[in-house]
Structures are given as structure tokens and as C-alpha cells.
Amino acid sequence: MTKQDVQTDQIILEAARKVFQRSGFGGARMQEIADEAGINKASLHYYYRSKNKLFQTVFREDIQLFLVPLVGILRDPSLSLEVRIRTFVGSYIKTLTENPGLPLFIMQELSSNPGRLISLLEQNVPGIGDRYDEASAERPDGEHGVRETMFLGVFIRQIRHGMESGELNKVDPEQYILSMISMCVFPFVGRPMIRLLLGKDEQEYRDFLMDRESEIIEYLLRVLFKDYGSRHAVS
Amino acid sequence: MTKQDVQTDQIILEAARKVFQRSGFGGARMQEIADEAGINKASLHYYYRSKNKLFQTVFREDIQLFLVPLVGILRDPSLSLEVRIRTFVGSYIKTLTENPGLPLFIMQELSSNPGRLISLLEQNVPGIGDRYDEASAERPDGEHGVRETMFLGVFIRQIRHGMESGELNKVDPEQYILSMISMCVFPFVGRPMIRLLLGKDEQEYRDFLMDRESEIIEYLLRVLFKDYGSRHAVS
DNA sequence: ATTTGATTTGACTATTTAGTCAAACCAAAA
DNA sequence: TTTTGGTTTGACTAAATAGTCAAATCAAAT
Numbered sequence A, B: 001m002t003k004q005d006v007q008t009d010q011i012i013l014e015a016a017r018k019v020f021q022r023s024g025f026g027g028a029r030m031q032e033i034a035d036e037a038g039i040n041k042a043s044l045h046y047y048y049r050s051k052n053k054l055f056q057t058v059f060r061e062d063i064q065l066f067l068v069p070l071v072g073i074l075r076d077p078s079l080s081l082e083v084r085i086r087t088f089v090g091s092y093i094k095t096l097t098e099n100p101g102l103p104l105f106i107m108q109e110l111s112s113n114p115g116r117l118i119s120l121l122e123q124n125v126p127g128i129g130d131r132y133d134e135a136s137a138e139r140p141d142g143e144h145g146v147r148e149t150m151f152l153g154v155f156i157r158q159i160r161h162g163m164e165s166g167e168l169n170k171v172d173p174e175q176y177i178l179s180m181i182s183m184c185v186f187p188f189v190g191r192p193m194i195r196l197l198l199g200k201d202e203q204e205y206r207d208f209l210m211d212r213e214s215e216i217i218e219y220l221l222r223v224l225f226k227d228y229g230s231r232h233a234v235s
Numbered sequence C: 001a002t003t004t005g006a007t008t009t010g011a012c013t014a015t016t017t018a019g020t021c022a023a024a025c026c027a028a029a030a
Numbered sequence D: 001t002t003t004t005g006g007t008t009t010g011a012c013t014a015a016a017t018a019g020t021c022a023a024a025t026c027a028a029a030t
Helices: A008-027 A030-037 A041-047 A051-073 A081-098 A102-112 A115-122 A149-164 A173-189 A191-198 A202-210 A212-224 B008-027 B030-037 B041-047 B051-073 B081-098 B102-112 B114-122 B149-164 B173-189 B191-198 B202-224
Strands: none
Touching (some): A008 A041, A008 A102, A051 A102, A081 A149, A081 A173, A081 A212, A102 B008, A115 B191, A173 A191, A173 A212, A191 B102, A191 B173, A202 A212, B008 B030, B008 B041, B030 B041, B051 B081, B051 B102, B081 B102, B081 B149, B081 B173, B081 B202, B102 B114
């Protein structure tokens, strides 16, 4: 019957996100989440039956946010290779700047419970976890070698083509993608350590991250495109 | 009086390392550590007074292990730029292959408690945390701009020199270092997610990581050295 | 004003968990 | 064999924590 301006369940969700990201599932306390949301612990349970349920809701949203650039940009068949790289890096840096705690949280929870990701993704993309599970060696022939193309197939084929046509330097496409993701994500995962190593305060590090997008793109294109040096003559 | 073949405190330490790495400080249970070590929980407290004490011991060792390549190789004044890069990547990949859970654990704990790193390092390198602490803006002049050279100064100066002499492409040295570290470390931090994205099982991913060292070095040199293309003509 | 149904709360319970302790154990020295 | 001092253990305590519940509150509809 009652309707508030700002929905309580959304406030709770944001509070929970904050606390879970700071302390992980095991370290998070329901009381802490209630305090952060400015409500009673009993109310917390009124909205989300249990800690597990609350966590699942937060985590499901987070993982989706994290995967959007991957499934969206990397699979879009309309993009040229260079534009795809530029767009991906730009979009990922943007997402992560807006949600700095996201990747570490996801990595941590995935690491302590890898099955969680599988079951979450299975709901959207049936069969994706097949090769992940150690035990499931059996699979009908004919599907072999297709699995890896689920998310990244378009991108990988594009790189292979460019290599065959002689336009690109020789690289392992999977290694290349991993490097791309690494350079985007790690600065957020390793923030405190990097800050210390580079001797930067919070503001300096934010500025540093602002410059990062173009720097990464530069590396990626220089590594991949044979003619990059001549296209962008370096002083 | 009694001395065992394998020291109990070492067994405990390894068990604790395993559990802490899996669940973090907050999520770890003393009972779980005791089980993992095959001893009674009371014995656990006999050897390490408290959970905090045990954690500190584990974390101190881990952070040291993680920083060895950084402070060792990156600061060694005797190495040429190319050898430094090659050695660093090789050494880091090796360390992380032997301790796959290390970086995620460190990143997580550092993130939920950044002060911990400072106080640990202060013991060895007094003054290192000065710029880290938001509040400490005041510092005697003359020391400014020297702070970042604490760990990375040798490396950064070497890159600057090469750029001035025209041997190297223009890059931001700090961004370059971050990219190098990112490409080494992230594959271990994001293991479960990358495995899923690339559709690899554990064995395949291990093989994939074995090839990574040379691939990263290739990227790094190609980005940095102007003549890399001609030195290593790519078919 | 009264009713109604959703929401909020303080007080409660049950369980988990870090940490303690006295007694038992054990291997070597006397 | 007895003693000694480090080690191990089961049983315990105190504190923290997830989850419950009946009563109070509140805002809108009648």
C-alpha cells in the first residue's frame, strides 16, 4: 500500500553491494548492511529472506554489469576490428570507473565458488559451462572447437582473417584478448597496491586512470597492426 | 623438547594460507584451518594465539613473496631495459604459477584494509606510505617527485633515457609498468572467469599460461622498441 | 474516524565461532 | 621407572551473528 519516493529494497541492495564488495560474502554482516541502509536488521530480513538470497540478488546484477561489454561489444558482428578494440576498451574503462569495486568482488566470489558463475550463466546461455566442469569430458562430436566461440568467436575470427591477409602481426588471438582484458581490469583490482607502487594519492590515481584508455588502445593497436607505426608516425 | 619431522607450525601456516586464500580473513574459520592442518582447534591456538596473529603471519609472508620480483628485478641497476623486462615477466609468471591464489588474496585483503600494507612496508621501508595517506599533504620540499622512484625509479629513468635518445617509442612509463604487471598478474586473479570465457578446462588453462610469458614479452618489446619489427621480422 | 494491509521495530532464540583451560598424553632425560 | 616439560585434546565460556516474531506504526482507502 505504502510507496516511498526511494524504494527501500533498492536502498538495501546498494547498501548490501557496498558491504559485500568491501568484505565478501563471508566477511559481510547483516547488521552492517542494515546500518549502511539506515534500517533495522529485522526489516532487512523482511525484504530479503536471508543473507544468501540478498547476496544472490546483488551478485547476479554485478556479474551482468561486468559481462555486458564482453557479450555486447565483442560479439557485435557489425564492428571493424579496430573499432571493436577501441569501443571495448572505452566501454570497459567507463563501466569500471563507475563501479570500481566490481571486478575484485566478482573475482573473489568466483574464486571461492566457481560453480556460482556457471549456474548463473546457464540460465541465460545453456551449455556454456560444459567444458568448465572437470568431470564432463563427454560431448557429442561435431561441437568440438566451437565452444570457445561462444563469446569471443567473432573477435577471434576477425583477428585470424587479418593475420591471413597479412594486415596483422602474428599473435595468439586468445592471449591477445586476455591481455586486453587484463590491462583494462587489473588497475581496478590492484588499485591499493598500484597506488602505493606509483606513489599516487586517490586523486592522482583517478587522473592516471583517465589517461589509461588511450594508452591501452595505443598498445593494442601497435601490437596488432603492422602499419600502425607508419599510420601514426611517432615523433 | 619434542621435535617432529615436519614442524607443526609450518603445517598450520600452510593450512591457514590455503583457507585464508580461499575465503579471506572474514570468511575463514579457525575450525576449518584446524581441520585442514589435521589438528585440534585448541592446538591451533596453542601455536598461534589468535586468528589475527595467524593471519598476520601468513599475510606478511605472502606480501613479501608477491613483492620480491618488483623490488628485486625492477630496481636492480645492472640490467639493461630489455633484459629487465624479460626477467621480470619470467620471474613473475613463475612465482604466480607456483602460488596461483596469491594475488587475489593480497588484492582482496589490501582492498578491505589498505592500511595493512602500509604498516607492513613501513617496517622495511620507512616513509613509503607518506603519499598514500590522504591526510598527509605536508612534506618538506626537495623530496617532491622522488617518492615514485622508491620502487620503480630505475626502470622509469631507463625508459625516459631510451625515449630521449630516440631508441624507444613514446609511452608513459608508469602506464607501461602497470600494463606489464597487469598482463602478468590478471590471468591468475581472473582465472575462473577467463577459463569460462575461453572455454578451457584446468589443464588447457595451465598450458595456456605456459605460453603466456613469451607472448607478453613480445607485446611489451614491440610496443616499446622502435626497431623491434625489423629485429624480429614477422613472416 | 475507522479500517486495512503493508512496513518497521525491539526483544528474542538458536547457532556459530573465537578463544580458554585443566587434564591427558608423550617422548626423552635422569 | 619416574620425572619433566612440551604438546594435544575434549569440554567449556563468552561473544557474535543470522534469523524470528508479536506488537507497534504508518499511510492510504473507506
